[in-house]
Amino acid sequence: xxxxxxxxxxxxxxxxxxxxxxxxxxxxxxxxxxxxxxxxxxxxxxxxxxxxxxxxxxxxxxxxxxxxxxxxxxxxxxxxxxxxxxxxxxxxxxxxxxxxxxxxxxxxxxxxxxxxxxxxxxxxxxxxxxxxxxxxxxxxxxxxxxxxxxxxxxxxxxxxxxxxxxxxxxxxxxxxxxxxxxxxxxxxxxxxxxxxxxxxxxxxxxxxxxxxxxxxxxxxxxxxxxxxxxxxxxxxxxxxxxxxxxxxx
Amino acid sequence: xxxxxxxxxxxxxxxxxxxxxxxxxxxxxxxxxxxxxxxxxxxxxxxxxxxxxxxxxxxxxxxxxxxxxxxxxxxxxxxxxxxxxxxxxxxxxxxxxxxxxxxxxxxxxxxxxxxxxxxxxxxxxxxxxxxxxxxxxxxxxxxxxxxxxxxxxxxxxxxxxxxxxxxxxxxxxxxxxxxxxxxxxxxxxxxxxxxxxxxxxxxxxxxxxxxxxxxxxxxxxxxxxxxxxxxxxxxxxxxxxxxxxxxxxxxxxxxxxxxxxxxxxxxxxxxxxxxxxxxxxxxxxxxxxxxxxxxxxxxxxxxxxxxxxxxxxxxxxxxxxxxxxxxxxxxxxxxxxxxxxxxxxxxx
Numbered sequence: 001x002x003x004x005x006x007x008x009x010x011x012x013x014x015x016x017x018x019x020x021x022x023x024x025x026x027x028x029x030x031x032x033x034x035x036x037x038x039x040x041x042x043x044x045x046x047x048x049x050x051x052x053x054x055x056x057x058x059x060x061x062x063x064x065x066x067x068x069x070x071x072x073x074x075x076x077x078x079x080x081x082x083x084x085x086x087x088x089x090x091x092x093x094x095x096x097x098x099x100x101x102x103x104x105x106x107x108x109x110x111x112x113x114x115x116x117x118x119x120x121x122x123x124x125x126x127x128x129x130x131x132x133x134x135x136x137x138x139x140x141x142x143x144x145x146x147x148x149x150x151x152x153x154x155x156x157x158x159x160x161x162x163x164x165x166x167x168x169x170x171x172x173x174x175x176x177x178x179x180x181x182x183x184x185x186x187x188x189x190x191x192x193x194x195x196x197x198x199x200x201x202x203x204x205x206x207x208x209x210x211x212x213x214x215x216x217x218x219x220x221x222x223x224x225x226x227x228x229x230x231x232x233x234x235x236x237x238x239x240x241x242x243x244x245x246x247x248x249x
Numbered sequence: 250x251x252x253x254x255x256x257x258x259x260x261x262x263x264x265x266x267x268x269x270x271x272x273x274x275x276x277x278x279x280x281x282x283x284x285x286x287x288x289x290x291x292x293x294x295x296x297x298x299x300x301x302x303x304x305x306x307x308x309x310x311x312x313x314x315x316x317x318x319x320x321x322x323x324x325x326x327x328x329x330x331x332x333x334x335x336x337x338x339x340x341x342x343x344x345x346x347x348x349x350x351x352x353x354x355x356x357x358x359x360x361x362x363x364x365x366x367x368x369x370x371x372x373x374x375x376x377x378x379x380x381x382x383x384x385x386x387x388x389x390x391x392x393x394x395x396x397x398x399x400x401x402x403x404x405x406x407x408x409x410x411x412x413x414x415x416x417x418x419x420x421x422x423x424x425x426x427x428x429x430x431x432x433x434x435x436x437x438x439x440x441x442x443x444x445x446x447x448x449x450x451x452x453x454x455x456x457x458x459x460x461x462x463x464x465x466x467x468x469x470x471x472x473x474x475x476x477x478x479x480x481x482x483x484x485x486x487x488x489x490x491x492x493x494x495x496x497x498x499x500x501x502x503x504x505x506x507x508x509x510x511x512x513x514x515x516x517x518x519x520x521x522x523x524x525x526x527x528x529x530x531x532x533x534x535x536x537x538x539x540x541x542x543x544x545x546x547x548x549x550x551x552x553x554x555x556x557x558x559x560x561x562x563x564x565x566x567x568x569x570x571x572x573x574x575x576x577x578x579x580x581x582x583x584x585x586x587x588x589x590x591x592x593x594x595x596x597x
Contacts, residue, residue: 052489082491094486096479098594103475110491113472156490 005030005164005195006051011060011071013043013050020046022219023060028164028212033186033196035206035227037241038216044199045091047216048166051197052088053078064164083110085163089170091199093153097142101133104141104152108159118159126155129185147178151185158189165189165196171205183208203241207231215240279552279591286556290563298443303562305440309450311558312457313519315551317512318535319460320505325536326545326594327481328501330392331399334406335535336528337413338384338506342376342513343523344417347426349375350518357431365431369452369518376514377507383413384506388499410528418525427522453515460508464547477501481545537576541583543590552591556583 006028013021021043028034036044049055051062053069053076062070064084069076082088087108096104102115105123112118127134130151136144141152150170157165170186171179179202186209189196200206206213210227223230223240230236287304294300317339324332349372350357356368391409395401430449437445468474480487480494487494516531517523524530538557542549560579564572583591 054485054489077493078485078488079491079493082489088489090486090489094483094489096482096486098482099475099479103479106472107475107479107487108490 003030007063009061011057013046013055014058026214026221028197030195031193032211033190033209035210035213036199042216043219044216048168053081087157087162087165089153089157089167091168093149095141095149100138101141102137105159108156130155147174168199171202283555286559301441301444305446307559307562309454311555312454314558315554316457316460318538318550320508321535321539322550323501324505326539331402332406334409336532337410338380338509339513339531340528341380342510343517343527344421345376345379346372346514346517347428347523350428360432362433365433372514376510380510381503381507384503388502414525425522425524428518461551537580541580543593545594546592549590549592
């Protein structure tokens with residue numbers, strides 16, 4: 001449990017003329033849920049996209065299970081990174097709105113050409129977690145509600161057994177009751193010992209799910225530690241999250 | 250996967266779904282429009298046999314237009330590449346038909362149907378292969394640097410079109426070349442009393458039906474088609490799911506070019522001749538078809554082509570001067586009714 005599945009060391013990312021990440025150092029321990037917190041514009045989404053290879057790291061190194069997947073040691077293409085067992089749920093959910101729920105899930109099963117070839121037990125498990133997906137199975141995904149779309153996006157990342165899940169602000173724009181459902185589903189996922197890197201703005205969600213936490217500000221990780229420690233220590237919260245809020249005001 | 254597991258999957262997935270939530274049904278209105286246009290033509294034309302002849306000719310012409318336009322529905326409609334050079338592949342197909350027909354004159358001149366069909370088979374095969382190869386190079390050299398940039402796409406593909414046209418003149422010369430209709434496919438088949446249909450149109454209709462079936466099946470019933478439809482919506486997400494979409498999209502572009510080659514070969518034979526500007530001539534027509542049908546929709550492209558074919562034949566008979574702009578009029582009317590075309594697929 002002590003080993004780190006994902007390591008970022010001194011990662012810099014440029015998007016066009018903009019220098020977004022200024023040397024991110026981050027470790028994601030195997031089998032744990034790591035929360036990535038920080039104010040808007042701190043570089044959380046860019047960090048996830050850099051890990052996924054959607055933006056290339058201009059300096060530093062991204063290593064997954066000991067292998068370099070990004071940065072100066074060799075940048076791999078996104079499909080190749082995904083094939084290593086990394087699933088990504090982007091902030092906009094990345095739902096294929098013209099395709100049905102069924103087709104969205106089928107796409108995530110890389111080795112299945114038809115739904116019949118998908119892992120039935122796993123599909124049943126997902127239906128148990130997200131009953132709406134079964135109900136709206138043949139419905140165009142674009143017509144689902146915001147919460148249902150988020151469930152679909154997360155379910156899609158879980159269709160195959162993954163080694164690492166990158167989830168970007170799943171609670172964004174959802175009603176509190178839906179957020180509770182989401183937390184329950186992610187807790188269930190946590191029980192399977194899947195390693196997760198979860199970006200969140202909602203501290204309640206972070207407290208409920210996180211094992212470890214990294215706080216970002218201005219393109220760097222400014223705090224790294226246990227989630228429980230941050231949750232219990234108001235001074236620490238104030239220092240890292242309050243400080244950010246102060247800077248934001 | 251065991252059979253039991255497969256059976257369970259089949260029963261698990263849709264169970265409860267279809268009952269609870271209605272599936273979006275197939276929109277029949279655009280198809281009814283084809284019937285409506287045909288019925289509208291009847292009293293205007295007067296004679297039933299003339300009307301039948303014109304209708305069948307219009308529908309079969311629509312099938313040929315569909316074959317030509319089907320490639321563009323992939324390239325422009327789905328991949329969002331404004332390829333004004335699409336006509337080059339059509340011209341290439343048509344010119345290859347002239348060469349093959351010249352080389353296989355014994356076969357096309359034979360009264361035996363199978364020899365004629367074999368000649369057409371060779372023509373189609375070579376046209377498809379050549380257009381696919383040129384399409385591959387076209388994508389690599391001209392299109393790849395300008396994905397997502399419409400204005401540059403228009404300029405560079407138009408440039409490609411001009412270069413292609415000139416190259417065709419270098420190889421085949423600038424003067425029109427006639428294509429003799431294969432012997433056994435000349436003439437007409439009589440039906441329904443005095444109505445007739447050209448034999449070649451029947452053949453073209455059959456080929457069009459095969460193309461339509463193959464495209465609908467691939468896009469809607471296979472994983473490959475699913476990937477294409479998903480890639481069109483969100484390329485990045487498909488890559489994040491672990492698929493190499495770039496290669497797939499090159500394949501789609503090549504397939505679109507190959508279909509243009511097929512359509513060009515059939516169009517050249519249908520027109521009994523080819524001029525170097527053939528590509529530019531049909532370019533406007535096929536863009537109209539795609540826009541009428543709705544970007545990215547194979548069914549829309551099909552229905553749009555049928556409407557254009559019918560319209561061209563009716564107005565050609567009733568008011569030849571109107572035929573010059575009837576297609577534009579048809580497009581305007583349809584866009585007033587459905588601004589995104591008959592079957593909108595993408596949200597562009």
